[in-house]
Amino acid sequence: MGRGAQAADVFGGNDEVTEPKPIITFENVTKRFGKLAAVDNVSLSIREGEFFALLGPSGCGKTTLLRMLAGFETPTEGRILIDGQDISNVPPNKRPVNMVFQSYAVFPHMTVADNVAYGLKVDRVSKAERDRRVEEALELVQLGGLGQRKPDQLSGGQRQRVALARALVKRPRVLLLDEPLSALDAKLREQMRTELCTLQEKVGITFIMVTHDQDEALALATRCAVMSKGLLQQVAAPNDLYEFPNSRFVADFIGSVNLFEGVLAVDEPSHAVIRSPGLPTDIFLDHGVTGPRGGTVWAAIRPEKIELHKRPDDGEPPNMGDAPKGTNAVAGVIKHEAYLGGVSTYEVEIEGGRRVKVQRPNLTRWDQEDFRLGEAVWIAWHACSPAVLLS
């Protein structure tokens, strides 16, 4: 997607027409619990081999959407298709779909191998075939040789992988993962992320994963859907979601952002200007936005796209090159600083009292240009950095 497409980019996922045939299609699917629409008129296609992530705040309908796909809930309205076939009347155990649940319960009294074999036993797969497939699945999740252990003799991450093996052993075409890494600490999560990715490449199964963790979704997924209150807000590749959010909700939900409400004062094909009451500078953009002239818009600027400059005694603003003088630079004072290792974050109070979030990489171990609490600075950004949002 090119720059300047934000305003027109009201709904992501429109690119599907030219893509290969979807393996899963939700067609206007709604699920009501009493008056509440837990899932509200969702239409979505997922392609074979995708690693698809579902993101959104607690209670927005992620689990409900997966449960309908797995067959544990029935849509109130709409249809779900797998390979173009309506699966409404197909019972859960006959769907080519397997789910790893949010609370990844493994049977505590059974060995690891028996846990993994359980589903095959229910399906009356022969003992020899079972043993072979269980061993294969355990190898796949790097638990080879641990089959005779009981779950309480495993680490949290290993238990999580037992749950994964139990789903994989059934060789589903689609694996549904509901917060599969939620029980793990940060380090293990990161390790498991890589393992999940490798695993997916190895087995070629379509993964649909629910997560609260936006970093995880951005890192793993080929595409992400952001949901809010049962509605699909945007479906896009991770970088498009981050750089071209279609609403304030998505911009704010994915990553950190500064939102400036204003009016579109100029909107030409080559450039645009947004005037924001709380900001003592115009926001200059090096592209048109084809928005409502004079109407309300929001400029979203990510903290890492804002530069911090020393404020010299002459008070001259930094030259941002692509933005005319008097735009895209504001004087302020550093009111908060947090050192996070790889980066430092700052809150800069600008004229009028508003605080702007700024992030800077810590490029060197010392001798770095040092910004201190209380220091007078300029914040400035390039003409391509703000994303313009219409809602």
Ligand SMILES: Nc1ncnc2c1ncn2[C@@H]1O[C@H](COP(=O)(O)OP(=O)(O)OP(=O)(O)O)[C@@H](O)[C@H]1O
């Ligand atoms: N069986 C049910 N009966 C009534 N309401 C339900 C039922 N299942 C879910 N809900 C409601 O539907 C909404 C969506 O729930 P869901 O479990 O899909 O959310 P979620 O996005 O998975 O949240 P979380 O991130 O907390 O797991 C919530 O308001 C929830 O309370």
Ligand SMILES: [Mg+2]
């Ligand atoms: Mg859930």
